Amino acid sequence: MFEGNLVLGVSLTQSVVRSEMTGEKRGVPPEILQQIRDRIDIIDLISTYVSLSKAGQNFKGLCPFHSEKTPSFSVNPVRQMFYCFGCSVGGDAFTFLMKQEGMDFMEALRELSQRTGVALPEGRESAGKTASGLSRERYFHLYQLAASWYHRNLQDNPEGQIARDYLDQRGITRESWNAFKLGFVPEGWNGLSKWLEQQSVKPEELIQAGLVVRKESEDGTRISTYDRFRDRVMFPITDPRGQVVGFGGRILKDGASPKYLNSPETDLFFKGRSLYGMDKARQSATASGRFYLVEGYFDVIALHQNGIENAVAPLGTALTSDHVQILRRLAPSVMLVFDGDAAGIGAALRTLDLFMNSGIEVRVLLLPSGEDPDTFIRKNGVAGFRELERKAATLLDFAIMSVLSKAKKDSIQDRVKRADEILAILHKTKNPIEKEEYLKVVSERLGIRQDLLNKRLPTLPRQVNADPSAKGKEQPGPNLSIPQGKPEERDLIVLLLQGRLEPDQIRQLDEGAFTVPLYRHILGKAFQHADEEGHLNLNALHAEFSEDPAYEPVISRLSVGEYNCDEVSIHVAGCLRVLKEKQIQRLMDEVISQLKVAQREGRQDLVDALVAESNVLRQKKAFLTAST
Ligand SMILES: [Zn+2]
Structure with a gap:
């Protein structure tokens, strides 16, 4: 993207407002700011959130501020600035x-001072409250505590034996205890609060942080509090930078519920955006270009301790578009x-809508029924896991094959029903x-x-934005181009789009005679904008395509491109005839191949x-050939 680089040079120096100009410095000495700026590595910082690759003088990646499939987000390591050509967001670290992160300037300053090791003047270390009333620092501090x-309870509390046994039985090693900072909380209503209060944490802070639950007596006269987590194995959940922002706790008593409990959502912890293990998986995932998306905490840890570090899991909730x-x-x-x-197959299929058209290549690795990554690898080794990985089908393949496998061969109704499921x-x-x-x-x-399947495939406008929470404008999906070959199809579409076809020709x-999906799609749309006489409302047709970024460029090209032919009507008649002949030939080929199958299967009526x-x-x- 040579052009992009040229524009970037201009944009970064001229149109991006540096945050130092925003007047939010609140008396931070300029030399401190300068020191921080000198030491920041913006590539390193942004790489926590975006996979960046070198492109000329810049690094490029997918913009975190708008939804896109081709990178328009650039970071310039020399100027220590970023700019997105898609949504025009830009600035410094x-x-x-x-x-x-939704931080204010002072919070960003404190974060960057920590990263760079440049100390801030006294009194600048705290401020900025989150919605809970706690400052971010205080919140992180309490969760860290x-x-x-x-x-520590997991390591040496005598009551923790049950948790230690449980983890041993799940195959979790001591190294993993430490790497994932696993924990244990004993039974009892106020173990954590008592201990935290000894560390000068105020009772209301515990409530604000969501570590303690507040309960009013029925008559409203007394207020009591109790620890949210009791008698559980604890999994700290971190943000991408590795700071603890929440917990998942797994119950130890059989049959007690809920089996898994999460911290409440706060303005620093959203389940729909958190992935367990992300802080550890990120580096290996960007290096290998792949994530393993597993079902739960134990699966992440099991893969990690077998050297597969790029594994993450949602927090017991459904996967979200975020x-x-x-x-x-x-x-x-x-x-x-x-x-x-x-259940596992169902869970895999439920991700289809989210991943379809996401630009991610998704494959499905199904473990044998009843196995999880830990039990499977214990029996078959990492090599066995890799073997399954090599055989993993794409998600679309997986979805279609799972419908096909259910089809009853001898029932026409059932086959049609399955076909419709697949078409959907x-x-x-x-x-x-x-x-x-x-x-x-x-x-x-x-x-x-x-051709029957094609006819059943809905020509209704596709849900362009299947992902309701996707922010900003969707970038073009597949890069559509004008296909080579099939000149008769192309010419008819060009003449149609240029308004040179008569109603009776339309x-x-x-x-069904067109074979190129692009042309068929255009035709389907055109028919929606044609009246009963065959008059086409070209403006409406073009307007509709101009809203679809995947089609707009290629439609513009077909509509605007120079196209010369002397006798339009003769040329159109020729194209229509070739089209018809080819269609009949295709139908004959299909009938003949079905005939072979029917003969092989001995179905005489068929x-x-x-x-x-x-x-x-x-x-x-024969009639078509004779008529020319
Ligand atoms: Zn952007």
């Missing part, structure tokens, strides 16, 4: 932290690792080639002709029907 108390965006910014591919039982899945993909390939497979497997266009069909087609073809 301070701006980045303020935008990314709690984590260390839980961790999760998908976070993963995508750091790595281009994701391996879903699920138990192969019905395929309808979501924006990739016309992928769609075409799968239709072929489905047609063969279900014995339903491909009426002769048959969507054979007879197909022979009759092929005779009709042969006559039609």
